[in-house]
Amino acid sequence: MSHQRQVGVPRWIYAPAAVGVALVLLPLAAMVSRVAWGDFLDLVTSESALTALSLSLRTSAVSTVLCVLLGVPMAVVLARTRFPGQGVVRSLVLLPLVLPPVVGGIALLYTFGRRGLLGSELDALGIQVAFSTTAVVLAQTFVSLPFLVVSLEGALRSAGQRYEVVAASLGAAPTTVFRRVTLPLVLPGLVSGAVLAFARALGEFGATITFAGNLQGTTQTLPLYIYNLRVTDPDAAVAMSLVLVVVAVVVIGLARPERSTR
């Protein structure tokens, strides 16, 4: 690949590219410049900050597990089967990718809320979703699921079915083929999809604040905590924002190698 003859790019293209890079990096640099380094440790280890961080990590972990449990079968069905209306189903399932999260929050409210579609059934079971940690997990899963499905479906398609066909012709049952051939083959794609889903869950804000509310220890995840503090305690908000940026950078680092080898 590296021996390919280098085709030059037009010189002018560097100018808009640089503007684009600046547009992304300048705000981050500006934020870092506002960090109160002297109090940084105290700010990011305050009790309320740690509560929000721990809630964020726990809910995002549960959402990621849910995404894997539901998203892997979805990706397999979309990549390996043919059925009428498949294109429509794929588009609709990927909708949360482009939907404003606040719209997702409203939709979830009308589904799982007290007066929602499933509200009376849930009520009969004694389950109250709104204002609970369950609501946070639901919101996060709703917005992150497409990330896992997209990356895994891509991995499944580019992996092709050669090995699966061979395994099946040697007498392996579909479940065995799925477990012993398909899954190991797309494991890198699955891992990077799960990492992306985790990152999206960690950053989830709009659907959570619309659907789950904001209470320390129950529904106040890190983004909500930052939103809360941005006016009264900007130093703490900036410090915690930096923590999220670092997490995001780590996540990109984890998810990227799989992509470049594809």
Place this chain on the structure above:
Amino acid sequence: MNRSPLVLPAVLALVLPLAACGSDANDGDSAATTTLTVYAASSLTATFGEIAQEFEAAHDGVAVDLNFGGSSDLVTQIQEGAPADVFASADTATMDTLVGDDLAGADPQDFATNTLEIVVPAGNPAGITSFQDLAEQGLNLVICAPEVPCGAAAQAVADDAGVTLSPVSEEQSVTDVLAKVTSGEADAGLVYVTDVEAAGDDVEGITFPESASVVNTYPIVPVQGTDESDLAQEFVDLVLGSTGQRILADAGFGPAA
């Protein structure tokens, strides 16, 4: 050197859509040559909309741009250089922040007051009748976060009444509290009297005597360094004058002390 002209289209491409967004707020008043930008607390949305129309009707060629938000948010924006000509706050503490930063162009003047009211979904499913009822176990109570004026007021009223509130959610604005109540997710919320009036038939308001202990005062001021200081002062005068006061009273605001 010959690259620099090409930066311009790139920058324009970035900025033009934003500029288009901004001009939408003028309500298509394309004849306007001067724009007065008013930053006001969310609870003033309806009344200041009306007052702005009166102002535009009385001033040819002037368009009023209204920007509503949480008072503390608005002050942060002004501190960061947002082009506000007038600022109207939902409480004096937030106005004090602006004055403390030397961003007030004059002495702030109080123009209205507001008190808290209990808001419940239509039909009052939880049967709330008093402020004490809000402390009931298992009640889905939603209030503003203590960092924002309506939350500070709720906390102060609860302290005065000796009632411990344990909300299921602390929201960032009265609008967010109302949304949780109108959707029926919350059994009760604490918002301002004027918010209940504005919310219509989806909700009911329940007044309580303890609310009198905490009265929120709304101050208004022209912002320091505005290019439109005369117009800004005229807008402030309109709010303080009989027209503004009538519109505010109609919406449920009390007169300034």
